[in-house]
Amino acid sequence: MIVGIDLGTTNSLIGVYDAGFVTLIADSGGARLTPSVVHYPKEGGPLVGRPAANLRVLEPERTLFSVKRFMGRRGGEEASVMPYRVVGEAGAPVRLVAGDMVLSPEQVAAEILRKLKADAEQALGTAVEKAVITVPAYFNDAQRSATKKAGELAGFEVVRILNEPTAAALAYGLERRGERTRVAVYDLGGGTFDISILELTGGVFQVLSTNGNTSLGGDDVDSALVAFLEEKRGIRIGDPATRARVLEAVVDAKHRLSEAEEVLLSLPFLGGGASKEVHLSRADLERVALPLLERTRAHCLRAMADAQLENGPLQELLLVGGSTRMPLVRRLVAEWFGLEPNCSRNPDEAVAEGAALQAAILGGTLREVVLLDVTPLSLGIETFGGLMNVILPRNSTIPCKAGEMFTNALAGQRSMLLRVLQGEREIANDNWELGRFELPFEPLPKGQARVGVQFEIDANGILQVLARDVATGEQRVVELASAVEVSDEAVEKMLEDALENAMDDMNARAFTEARLKAEEMLPSLEKALLLAGGLLQEFERKHIETCAAEVRRLLDGGAAPPLKRAVAALDEATQTLAAHLMEQALQQAASARPQA
Numbered sequence: 001m002i003v004g005i006d007l008g009t010t011n012s013l014i015g016v017y018d019a020g021f022v023t024l025i026a027d028s029g030g031a032r033l034t035p036s037v038v039h040y041p042k043e044g045g046p047l048v049g050r051p052a053a054n055l056r057v058l059e060p061e062r063t064l065f066s067v068k069r070f071m072g073r074r075g076g077e078e079a080s081v082m083p084y085r086v087v088g089e090a091g092a093p094v095r096l097v098a099g100d101m102v103l104s105p106e107q108v109a110a111e112i113l114r115k116l117k118a119d120a121e122q123a124l125g126t127a128v129e130k131a132v133i134t135v136p137a138y139f140n141d142a143q144r145s146a147t148k149k150a151g152e153l154a155g156f157e158v159v160r161i162l163n164e165p166t167a168a169a170l171a172y173g174l175e176r177r178g179e180r181t182r183v184a185v186y187d188l189g190g191g192t193f194d195i196s197i198l199e200l201t202g203g204v205f206q207v208l209s210t211n212g213n214t215s216l217g218g219d220d221v222d223s224a225l226v227a228f229l230e231e232k233r234g235i236r237i238g239d240p241a242t243r244a245r246v247l248e249a250v251v252d253a254k255h256r257l258s259e260a261e262e263v264l265l266s267l268p269f270l271g272g273g274a275s276k277e278v279h280l281s282r283a284d285l286e287r288v289a290l291p292l293l294e295r296t297r298a299h300c301l302r303a304m305a306d307a308q309l310e311n312g313p314l315q316e317l318l319l320v321g322g323s324t325r326m327p328l329v330r331r332l333v334a335e336w337f338g339l340e341p342n343c344s345r346n347p348d349e350a351v352a353e354g355a356a357l358q359a360a361i362l363g364g365t366l367r368e369v370v371l372l373d374v375t376p377l378s379l380g381i382e383t384f385g386g387l388m389n390v391i392l393p394r395n396s397t398i399p400c401k402a403g404e405m406f407t408n409a410l411a412g413q414r415s416m417l418l419r420v421l422q423g424e425r426e427i428a429n430d431n432w433e434l435g436r437f438e439l440p441f442e443p444l445p446k447g448q449a450r451v452g453v454q455f456e457i458d459a460n461g462i463l464q465v466l467a468r469d470v471a472t473g474e475q476r477v478v479e480l481a482s483a484v485e486v487s488d489e490a491v492e493k494m495l496e497d498a499l500e501n502a503m504d505d506m507n508a509r510a511f512t513e514a515r516l517k518a519e520e521m522l523p524s525l526e527k528a529l530l531l532a533g534g535l536l537q538e539f540e541r542k543h544i545e546t547c548a549a550e551v552r553r554l555l556d557g558g559a560a561p562p563l564k565r566a567v568a569a570l571d572e573a574t575q576t577l578a579a580h581l582m583e584q585a586l587q588q589a590a591s592a593r594p595q596a
């Protein structure tokens, strides 16, 4: 039996498919949603889920939540605003501190998974060893590997890491659609927002694009509502314990306002004994929430643009995540996408349901559906001049494999350094280095070594890079599966940076390409001019020299267009020279041939 697990930022769920339908498993307290919170007490083992969540306010420095944000991350990437300590030298794996314990995010996530496993075993009356675990579609290699590791630490064999939107589409039964269907999955949870565009053809899902914001969700609506109560309703909050109580009441009110038009908030013992009752209307909530929700719109537009939907509109809009229960969310997305959202599944449970279905497919109890996912960012290696050479473009369907031939930049070079990069920037150093390794080869003249590089991503999204010296068959393979090996930053930041710097980046690439061409042409031109001797007219030689001088002058600049023009002019100017040299070579060959 294989279980399906939604390991969420706020809540986690576990489900299993049996006899035709999915059961989401409740714990001994009857709850199906397990808060993704782990409390490490001074003595004894950790508490997981609801009991841990209850201690968030009382013992914040021992109670870890939202650890999903830190999976596969390195220090220095994102300032933490957590009430617990997050440590890690820049570039080193992040560690979370609970009391005197220092833990990896995987270890903490493993506690949550261990609890889900125990709940499932208790409910099913049998050992559960295999699991499908979901991750956001934008998770990179490091984050996927860390999730897999967490599963293994909890005692699972992780048979598949599945993208959350793909799981949601499965839960909605879209794989049974015969015709071509394009689906948007709008996922707004407690702390994160994701939008994914999928396409389904003949039972095959493909993720066309993904976008989102890892720090935008229902929690932000909650904080904004608390601020609203302070500013507009005169609620005075002194200490953290009061703030926590007000927050709890606000969250409860927000949930009730998804059904009711107006609710009454009771805030007992506020500010030294006085209790207070406050009316809150859905209109109030919507006024507060609107600017936050509006921020998801740009991500939707970008995902739509990336998915290149010009050949047909969307047929389905699925809502996932607890915050999509808000009627305002439903109205806004209907307007933006021009499509009524499908809300027929429980938005908190759709991902776990889909994971359980995928588990059943892999276990053979449900008929095969092929699931294809995509790479959220481009993968490649650094090449001549420090440029990014993309081997697997962003949004490539996973599993996938692609390769390219490279050569030596220097004569007599004995090895090639391969820097494996991830990102959308043109300059290698602006992307993230996932790893590096060296391939030795026989020294050869420049441009004569042949090194094949192949990138392969397996169904779990784990990357394997192979480099082989074609001449000797010598090869190196690295698996970029360990979170510790891999550096990373927020994907959306990369996309934003790439967009913001697009003009500069394009210029930098064009300049480097023109510079490489110039650096190749100039030395051989000098040789050719010597060889040409009297073959050139004086004005021709002068013209070539002027063009070459212009190229040399522009090499010190940084602007691509003039350098490109100058290189092209030099190329043009040397045409006659090349023709003369060719003619001379032919004549010499002819005169060397024995006469008949």
Ligand code: AMP
Residues within 6 Å of the ligand: 008, 009, 010, 011, 188, 189, 190, 191, 217, 218, 219, 251, 254, 255, 256, 258, 320, 321, 322, 323, 324, 325, 326, 347, 348
């Ligand atoms: P998730 O991360 O999918 O578990 O979603 C959790 C978020 O959904 C939290 O911010 C909740 O406050 C929010 N949420 C859950 N139920 C409702 C509801 N009925 N109305 C509005 N928001 C909700």
